Every structure is written in C-alpha cells, then in structure tokens.
Amino acid sequence: MTDTQAPAVRTDNTERATPKRETHIKMAARDVNVFYGTSHAIRDVSIDVDMENVTAFIGPSGCGKSTFLRTLNRMNDTIPIARVTGDITLDGEDIYSPDMDVVQLRARVGMVFQKPNPFPKSIYENVAYGPRIHGLAPAKRDLDGIVESALKRAGLWEEVKDRLDDSGTALSGGQQQRLCIARAIAVDPEVILMDEPCSALDPIATAKIEELIHALRGKYAIVIVTHNMQQAARVSQKTAFFHLGHLVEYGETSEIFTNPREERTKDYITGRYG
Numbered sequence: 161m162t163d164t165q166a167p168a169v170r171t172d173n174t175e176r177a178t179p180k181r182e183t184h185i186k187m188a189a190r191d192v193n194v195f196y197g198t199s200h201a202i203r204d205v206s207i208d209v210d211m212e213n214v215t216a217f218i219g220p221s222g223c224g225k226s227t228f229l230r231t232l233n234r235m236n237d238t239i240p241i242a243r244v245t246g247d248i249t250l251d252g253e254d255i256y257s258p259d260m261d262v263v264q265l266r267a268r269v270g271m272v273f274q275k276p277n278p279f280p281k282s283i284y285e286n287v288a289y290g291p292r293i294h295g296l297a298p299a300k301r302d303l304d305g306i307v308e309s310a311l312k313r314a315g316l317w318e319e320v321k322d323r324l325d326d327s328g329t330a331l332s333g334g335q336q337q338r339l340c341i342a343r344a345i346a347v348d349p350e351v352i353l354m355d356e357p358c359s360a361l362d363p364i365a366t367a368k369i370e371e372l373i374h375a376l377r378g379k380y381a382i383v384i385v386t387h388n389m390q391q392a393a394r395v396s397q398k399t400a401f402f403h404l405g406h407l408v409e410y411g412e413t414s415e416i417f418t419n420p421r422e423e424r425t426k427d428y429i430t431g432r433y434g
C-alpha cells in the first residue's frame with residue numbers, strides 16, 4: 161500500500177452520509193496527565209466524549225489507552241503509584257473533586273474489562289448485586305424487573321432466562337462478557353467504558369458484542385479501547401489515536417481511517433508500526 165492509498169479498513173460511514181447532529185458532551189477531559197511514580201504515561205490529553213457516538217481509543221501497545229480510559233472513572237485510584245492531574249468532568253461535574261463519591265461515580269461510569277470477570281455467584285446475583293447496594297430496587301419484584309431488563313439490553317436474556325440460578329462463571333466467555341455488560345447496565349450508568357472487551361473472545365462472540373455496542377449506542381456514552389482497527393472502524397463513529405502518551409488525533413472514525421491529518425496516525429493505520 162502506498163502512502164496515499166486508503167487502508168483496507170471499512171468504516172461505519174453513517175456520520176458522513178447523514179447531516180451533522182448536535183451532540184451532548186458527556187465527559188470532558190482537559191490537560192490530563194498521568195504519572196506512575198516518575199514515569200509519565202499520559203501527556204496533556206484533552207478530549208470530549210459525547211452521548212451520540214461510540215468513541216474508540218486506538219494506538220500501539222503501551223501508548224496509554226487503558227491508562228487514560230481508567231482516568232474516566234477513577235480506576236487509577238486503585239493503583240497506589242498512579243497520579244492524575246488536569247480536569248475531567250461528567251456533565252460539568254469535576255470527577256476528581258474531594259466531594260465526589262467514587263462508588264457512585266463508578267456506577268455512573270461503568271467499566272467492562274478485557275477478561276470477563278463475573279462474580280462467583282448466580283447469573284441473577286451478578287446483575288442484582290449493584291442495584292441492591294445502590295438501593296435501586298425497594299422490593300424483590302423491582303429487582304427482578306431490573307435484572308430482566310439489564311439482561312435483555314445486554315442481549316443475554318433469551319439464553320439465560322431459564323437458568324438464572326446457575327453460576328455466572330459457568331457461562332461461555334462471550335456470555336460472561338455480556339453478563340458483565342448487563343451488570344454495568346443494571347445500575348443505570350451514563351457512560352460505559354470497555355477495555356478491549358473482545359480480546360479474550362472468539363469471532364462469533366466478538367460479533368455479538370459488536371452488535372450489542374451498536375444497539376447500546378445513544379443510550380449510554382460508550383468508549384472502547386481496542387487493538388483491532390477493523391473493530392474500531394466497525395463499532396465507532398469517533399476515534400482517538402494515542403501514541404507515547406499523547407493524543408495525536410481525534411475525529412470522525414471515517415476520516416481517521418481514510419484521511420488522517422497526522423503522519424503518525426497514517427503510519428499506524430497503514431500498519432507501519434504497532
């Protein structure tokens with residue numbers, strides 16, 4: 161492939177085909193830096209995440225995608241040597257404010273990890289746990305409704321409705337990942353962060369998660385970290401390319417993959433490094 165040719169990656173071109181719509185900025189990061197001890201992992205990153213589009217974070221291994229993703233719901237707080245500077249807001253509210261309740265924040269900004277990690281409890285309990293501790297279901301009937309609706313939204317209900325008491329860990333990898341998505345959905349989040357959610361899954365289970373991301377678009381602000389550029393092109397409408405801790409380029413996925421502005425983005429998407 162020459163420098164000027166478009167890469168052989170198909171993109172979701174709906175944004176180009178349809179007129180621009182107003183977007184609602186859900187999260188805004190400004191001049192964010194992350195340090196692990198003295199190591200500087202994220203450098204002056206500013207980005208808006210909106211409700212209407214799925215945002216993909218791409219870039220070579222070690223560029224800081226997961227580190228930056230974790231700043232969006234303060235998962236970095238769990239790493240003692242990690243330090244975050246800059247501003248991150250959720251609907252205008254500073255998520256690093258001392259007044260912020262981090263447990264509430266992580267319900268509002270849910271996370272799905274690379275490896276499905278259901279609790280060693282029943283399918284029902286996996287989904288019911290969050291709503292129960294957050295007091296979302298005053299009666300058992302309410303909780304049943306929340307569990308059913310979260311499993312339906314996660315595209316898992318039909319497969320598990322007759323065995324809700326079976327262990328979540330007995331499901332297939334793809335089903336476990338959808339269970340983890342149902343668990344995040346059950347507490348009525350505003351944002352869902354996904355850190356390489358398909359990397360442990362086979363192609364069929366991956367396709368189901370990608371369909372699910374399409375179905376959830378617009379209901380939640382969704383950010384997905386992925387190593388797989390075809391996946392970024394299929395599921396996202398906005399793409400952010402990270403390199404060595406910098407946000408090099410951020411824009412519409414169709415533009416990033418066919419007409420990147422930056423040389424480093426072009427080199428990455430044409431497979432020159434990574």
Ligand SMILES: Nc1ncnc2c1ncn2[C@@H]1O[C@H](COP(=O)(O)OP(=O)(O)OP(=O)(O)O)[C@@H](O)[C@H]1O
Nearest residue numbers: 196201219220221222223224225226227228239387
């Ligand atoms: N818990 C940690 N402690 C110390 N350094 C870390 C920690 N997590 C990540 N790093 C470092 O921060 C930098 C960014 O890592 P990060 O995992 O965010 O990158 P990534 O782009 O998500 O990589 P990959 O695609 O391989 O998952 C790397 O240099 C990594 O070694």
